[in-house]
Amino acid sequence: MRVDRKIRVVIAKPGLDGHDRGAKVIARALRDAGMEVIYTGLRQTPEQIATASLQEDADVIGLSILSGAHNHIVPRLMELLRQNGLDDVLVLIGGIIPDVDIPKLKAIGVKGIFLPGTGMQEIVDFINLHVRARV
Amino acid sequence: MADADRERWRRETLEPALKKAPERASTFTTISGRPVDRLYSAENVEGLDYDRDLADPGAFPYTRGIHRSGYRGKLWTMRQFAGFGTPQDTNARYKALLEAGGTGLSVAFDLPTLMGRDPDHELSRGEVGKCGVSVASLADMEALFDGISLGDITTSMTINSPAAMIFAMYLVVAERQGADWETLSGTIQNDILKEFIAQKEYIFPPRPSMRIITDIFAFSLASVPRWNPISVSGYHIREAGATALQELAFTLRDGIEYVDWGVKAGLDVDSFVPRMSFFFNAHSDFFEEIAKYRAARRIWAREMRDRFGARSERSWKLRFHSQTAGVSLTAQQPYNNVVRTALQALSAVLGGTNSLHTNSLDEALALPTEQAATLALRTQQIIAHESGIAEAIDPFGGSFYVETLTNQMEEGARAYFAQIDRMGGMVEAIERGFPQKEIADSSYRFQQALERKEKVVVGVNDFIGTGEPTFETLYLDESASETQIGALERLRKTRDAGEVARALDRLRAAANSVDNVMPPILDAVRAYATVGEMCDALREVWGEYEEVPAI
Numbered sequence: 001m002r003v004d005r006k007i008r009v010v011i012a013k014p015g016l017d018g019h020d021r022g023a024k025v026i027a028r029a030l031r032d033a034g035m036e037v038i039y040t041g042l043r044q045t046p047e048q049i050a051t052a053s054l055q056e057d058a059d060v061i062g063l064s065i066l067s068g069a070h071n072h073i074v075p076r077l078m079e080l081l082r083q084n085g086l087d088d089v090l091v092l093i094g095g096i097i098p099d100v101d102i103p104k105l106k107a108i109g110v111k112g113i114f115l116p117g118t119g120m121q122e123i124v125d126f127i128n129l130h131v132r133a134r135v
Numbered sequence: 136m137a138d139a140d141r142e143r144w145r146r147e148t149l150e151p152a153l154k155k156a157p158e159r160a161s162t163f164t165t166i167s168g169r170p171v172d173r174l175y176s177a178e179n180v181e182g183l184d185y186d187r188d189l190a191d192p193g194a195f196p197y198t199r200g201i202h203r204s205g206y207r208g209k210l211w212t213m214r215q216f217a218g219f220g221t222p223q224d225t226n227a228r229y230k231a232l233l234e235a236g237g238t239g240l241s242v243a244f245d246l247p248t249l250m251g252r253d254p255d256h257e258l259s260r261g262e263v264g265k266c267g268v269s270v271a272s273l274a275d276m277e278a279l280f281d282g283i284s285l286g287d288i289t290t291s292m293t294i295n296s297p298a299a300m301i302f303a304m305y306l307v308v309a310e311r312q313g314a315d316w317e318t319l320s321g322t323i324q325n326d327i328l329k330e331f332i333a334q335k336e337y338i339f340p341p342r343p344s345m346r347i348i349t350d351i352f353a354f355s356l357a358s359v360p361r362w363n364p365i366s367v368s369g370y371h372i373r374e375a376g377a378t379a380l381q382e383l384a385f386t387l388r389d390g391i392e393y394v395d396w397g398v399k400a401g402l403d404v405d406s407f408v409p410r411m412s413f414f415f416n417a418h419s420d421f422f423e424e425i426a427k428y429r430a431a432r433r434i435w436a437r438e439m440r441d442r443f444g445a446r447s448e449r450s451w452k453l454r455f456h457s458q459t460a461g462v463s464l465t466a467q468q469p470y471n472n473v474v475r476t477a478l479q480a481l482s483a484v485l486g487g488t489n490s491l492h493t494n495s496l497d498e499a500l501a502l503p504t505e506q507a508a509t510l511a512l513r514t515q516q517i518i519a520h521e522s523g524i525a526e527a528i529d530p531f532g533g534s535f536y537v538e539t540l541t542n543q544m545e546e547g548a549r550a551y552f553a554q555i556d557r558m559g560g561m562v563e564a565i566e567r568g569f570p571q572k573e574i575a576d577s578s579y580r581f582q583q584a585l586e587r588k589e590k591v592v593v594g595v596n597d598f599i600g601t602g603e604p605t606f607e608t609l610y611l612d613e614s615a616s617e618t619q620i621g622a623l624e625r626l627r628k629t630r631d632a633g634e635v636a637r638a639l640d641r642l643r644a645a646a647n648s649v650d651n652v653m654p655p656i657l658d659a660v661r662a663y664a665t666v667g668e669m670c671d672a673l674r675e676v677w678g679e680y681e682e683v684p685a686i
Contacts, residue, residue: 011686015246015261015262016246016247016249016250016252016258016259016262017246017262017266018330018334018335018336018337019334019335019374019375020335020375021374021375021376021462021578024575024578024579024686025376025578025579025582027686028575028579028686029579029582031686037686039684039685039686040684041681041682041683041684042335042682042684043258045258067246067262067265067266068261068262068265068266068611069246069260069261069262069265070261071261071613072260072261072262073261096499096500096501098500098501098608098610100610115466116465116466116499117465117466117467117499117592117594117595119585119586119596120582120586121586
């Protein structure tokens, strides 16, 4: 059954890095595409992101990571999502992720990894395709 | 050409040609979205007065350069930014860069160091040694410059919130090598305003952050007179999505803000302004960039003379480093990045840069390999020694197009200055989120232009290839983190804990008073207090800044 509500997306920037251009651009693009976007701001711990996702009833979590800290941050977040019963939230990463790390992240449940140069429309389409299956 | 002649040319020559073959687009714009006319000619620069607006190189307002002989006397400094892993890893890279003919060092620190956190802090997990070198204490700084004589090289250090601590560590290493502080030369970035505006590596709120900077100004003036205690940076503002004009305007207005705070702290304008330096981006729109650098020199000279009454020529001369645009590099078809970087470097040289970093072709993917970093340096050497570009000074001076753009840059920057002045200054503008919002809007507009293919990035939204070449990149695992945490544990056991505690108490006391924070920081560094411990002492006094997230 299709629920007629906006797709809710939490955009988060975990880790110590402050380069938020990508996070802000994608947040605006998703909002312009009709989604409800919650931007958490900088330096969010996995715990804060999981809490925000629960409170905001997120359909999607978009993580912006450029610093190389994904191998620490993402497994911890996925574990917290499981503990909070949020396994069905679509988790996406945008940023700089070395090729060798991609299969490891997919194996723990990350559904989409978008590398530099990805168009906004591609991400919008991906979310629409995968979240509609859920709601 | 008279108006009537131009009109006849338009009617009889241009229009028939356009009918046969229309132009590629109805409007043309720079990468910043600024409209570009079909043709620039004498009419565009009618009001330009050579002596007043350009002048010969080395003469006010320095539009054509600050050096009388341009690059004929001395080429720009080829300064390649590098840092990763442990201090030992980076030390080896520095030795390789110096061996390859690099003429200065430039230190990239990792995120924990930049954010004033020790490697064993919870928030440092996964970040140690990843985006730069990990430096937690004097012991790390000693290892970083092991075998490199600090009296003989110049070093630039990209450090902002903990700039005072890192500067102090460098000074103590030099002291222990036997180098006199008076002879040391180099730069600390120490530009907190652009952190609030763009890069967001802030720790303390704006006002105490500005106070540390004026303390550093006063200290370095008295004790390390050849040191540049600030590099006012537009680089990060541009990377965050600003246009060329916004980069120029916000950076120079930041510079004005520092001068203002320095003067209010009791410093004579002509004592510290000559040691201020700048740092700009070298982006892809060739002419717009050249105009930006030329306008920067002219605006700064005029502002220092007219706004602050500076009388020393050295205060009027804007010196700047530049770096090619990291944001323009693509993960797709990475070899194209060599070409992009070469063109960007060319614009910086034609704009009269005093020092230059060229990015490596693999930097959209990872930190550069040694091979890629060497190629980037070679790019500069080819421009310097093969292209002939460095032989004549300001070769675009007098170009109708470049002079028009230079004028437009100055006018646009002055309009932003007026707006920011009305808000009460840059600190107030930042507190209102003004530059942040301007930049976010520009970056979104550019992204939309890419989506609509109004702007083309080769290999990304057009000319997309099939089958990317396999490509070796630098992969940094967690081993640097383990090494650094282990070293820190040993350090904490062997140093004199009482001395560290007393030094940190003196630092807190200075922060609570109006005393300069540099002397107690130097004492704490000598006692092997860590960056995290020193920053924590100041966090206790001043608190931490948190921005209100806005999209």
